Amino acid sequence: MNIDGIPTRTLRARPDQRAFDIIDQTRLPHALHWVRVATLEEAAHAIRSMQVRGAPLIGATAAYGLALALDFEASDRRLAEAAALLRSTRPTAVNLHWALARMEAVLAPLPPAARAAAAWAEAAAIADEDVAQNAAIGAHGLALWREQLVPRGDTLHIMTHCNAGWLATVDGGTALAPVYAAHDAGLPVHVWASETRPRNQGLLTAWELDQHGVPCTLVADNAAGLLMRNGQVDAVIVGADRIAANGDVANKIGTYLKALAAADNGIPFYVAAPRSTIDFACADGAHIPIESRDGDEVRLVHGLDSRGVPSALRQLPAGGDVANPAFDVTPGWLVKGIITERGSCPASREGLLSLYPEEARA
Ligand code: MRU
Secondary structure (H helix, E strand, O other), X not given: OEEOOEEOOOEEEEHHHOXXXXXXXXXXXOOOOEEEEOOHHHHHHHHHOOOOOOHHHHHHHHHHHHHHHHHHOOOHHHHHHHHHHHHOOOOOOHHHHHHHHHHHHHHOOXXXXXXXXXXXXXXXXXXXXXXXXXXXXXXXXXHHHHHHOOOOOOOEEEEEEOXXXXXXXXXXXXXXXXXXXXXXXXXXXXXXXXXXXOOOHHHHHHHHHHHHOOOEEEEOHHHHHHHHHOOOOOEEEEOOOEEEXXXXXXXXXXXXXXXXXXXXXXXXXXXXXXXXXXXXOOOOHHHOOOOEOOOHHHHEEEEEOOOOOEEEXXXXXXXXXXXXXXXXXXXXXXXXEEEEOOEEEOOOHHHHHHHOHXXXXX
């Protein structure tokens, strides 16, 4: 994606300097600030604190975090401990576990002296594959929309939730990939981005779409049902943090409500995600671990104060009773199609296996 007109990835590897650079997403949309990550602990902190977020980007960051760890020591014990630390950072996005399992499978058989270089190379492969897969998701999604969607006006009105765009990946986005593809192909497209309380990732979506010149309107989460009922939404598309083997989809809290409203209004609801987000070992949505985050994410709101300084505003006293589940599960029957790098399929076991027949087990 272009930032200030320059093609930019969200993660820049610097193997010669034993480091990589990330965008601190906690400072967006107010400041585009790059942070250097030079230790395993800094990588784990970046994921846990959501400086980086979004399932594919979490996976790539963890892979590079492991490379950093092995630069200092590459024993069997170090490899296992570093992977365990990174694995503990966030529970729901399965891309994290997928990336670490892939790295361990490549690195463990190697002699320790060969591991660091191999880790940097494998992390780069994961990052490059993410970019290629998102481009394929964009092409498949756009083809599907051309075939299935009949815009009610001149412009395609797409609703999304959270941020499953460029910022959630190394480049290109998942749910936003077909949006960028449509825009770049000259198809008039407009996005409704829902705020996504409590962490407001919808602001990230609005920011990155604006950077690329895609028209976008930010709305409060509670406005989604009205817009759908009023005929102002042609389709809804979201990303995923984990898709179970039966097609149930875990995504940012609030996704399920959008799927329900879409179903009630006959609006197609799509999920876009790469293979690394599909957990064939997880039978159904009830088995997906749901992250519960700090209550202060609900008690405080963040923004710029009247002097333009980043500040937090307390809306509930410290210790006030809150719950903060970060994800929900949308059952497969509410999903019109899952779009992956291999094409699209129904959100069911049969559908997923039609794209990934190698995952079929006796
Ligand atoms: O908690 P986050 O911001 O990491 O969650 C991200 C999401 O839930 C996104 O919507 C998403 O679809 C997964 S990343 C493409």
